[in-house]
Amino acid sequence: MASRGVVGLFLLSALPLLCLELRRGIPSLGIKDLILLSGRIFLLLALLTLVISVTTSWFNSLRPSQVHLKEGEKENEKRQRLVRERQQEAQGEKASKYIQNVLKPQQEMKLKKLEERFYQMTGETWKLTPGHRLEVPDLPEEPSETAEEVVTVALRCPSGRVLRRRFIKSWNSQVLFDWMMKIGYHKSLYSLSTSFPRRPLEVEGGLSLEDIGITVDTVLNVEEKEQRRQ
Template sequence: MALRGVVGIFFLSAVPLVCLELRRGIPDIEEEEKNEKRQKLVRKKQQETQGEKVSRYIENVLKPHQEMKLKKLEERFYQMTGEAWKLSSGHKLGIPDLPEEPTVTAEEVVTVALRCPSGSVLRRRFLKSCSSQVLFDWMMRIGYHTSLYSLSTSFPRRPLAVEGGQSLEDIGITVDTVLILEEKEQSN
């Protein structure tokens, strides 16, 4: 029995110590919730900073790389199809305005017909006093640029010479005339 008494005293003296140890071992629920909230805030901040880094990377690295790759593919496609001219920015044609076409009954009017390389014939009326440059302006207006095409008389066949300040009458167009539109020889 004495042994029981010693064991009982030992247990009674150990109970407060065991309670303290148990209390230390059981985490405080409020403190645990605070830690979870802190962890969520930290994760959210980390995700925001990573999201910003990703968007900067996409804008500064991926998009320019993709655009460059697409441009190279487009260049290769046009070079392979023989349409490399589509890659240039081109030049403005600067098509001038034509004077208003005179009526059929007007005096001093001449009709000029252009025989195009396609075989079609286009006609337009001009005043004889009109500048001879108007013929080239009309030619450009209908899609035949002066750098690629030239005008010549039908018979005798000779290139039409247009000098500044000359009228249609001055260059020899005094009656209804047919002019031939020819492609210029390209020199390399």
């Protein structure tokens, strides 16, 4: 379309020249003059054709270069995107390995140390040893405050907390150690003792709370056994 437009433009520009030559040659126009005029016209058309051909080929040569440039840019962007994706995948794998091999063990170690400190502060260090299995016994239902023969026992734990529970005096005295184990202190590592005067609480089979002297509200201490301290 562009080449046709250029041809038309040159033809229109050549038309005045042709008219001028014809006008000049009308008074004495002969065969020789017609031949010369035709030659000039064909020469002009040939020159115009050459110019149009060169111009068209030049335009056509520019278009592929621009197309190839755009295709090259797209290919370059595609390669860069693939490189970025591979780099991101590699960074993700490194981060995952770092979390799995470094951060996770560090966090587990910190949690373990915090757990050890917690149990040391609460006096429940036996929970850190795998050699003792905690068997939690079932306790009888706590009686109401208005029930007959009721006594309240308070346990002062190594952590400083104090727990209270009501019992019936006629219950087996073993229920005190069952309660101690229920709150997390194993009887193989801890013992019970009276507050004042301080003496170890001895529980024998078949003896009731009343038999071992628990007849009024009493405070007992949960103490770590001596063999544990060595």
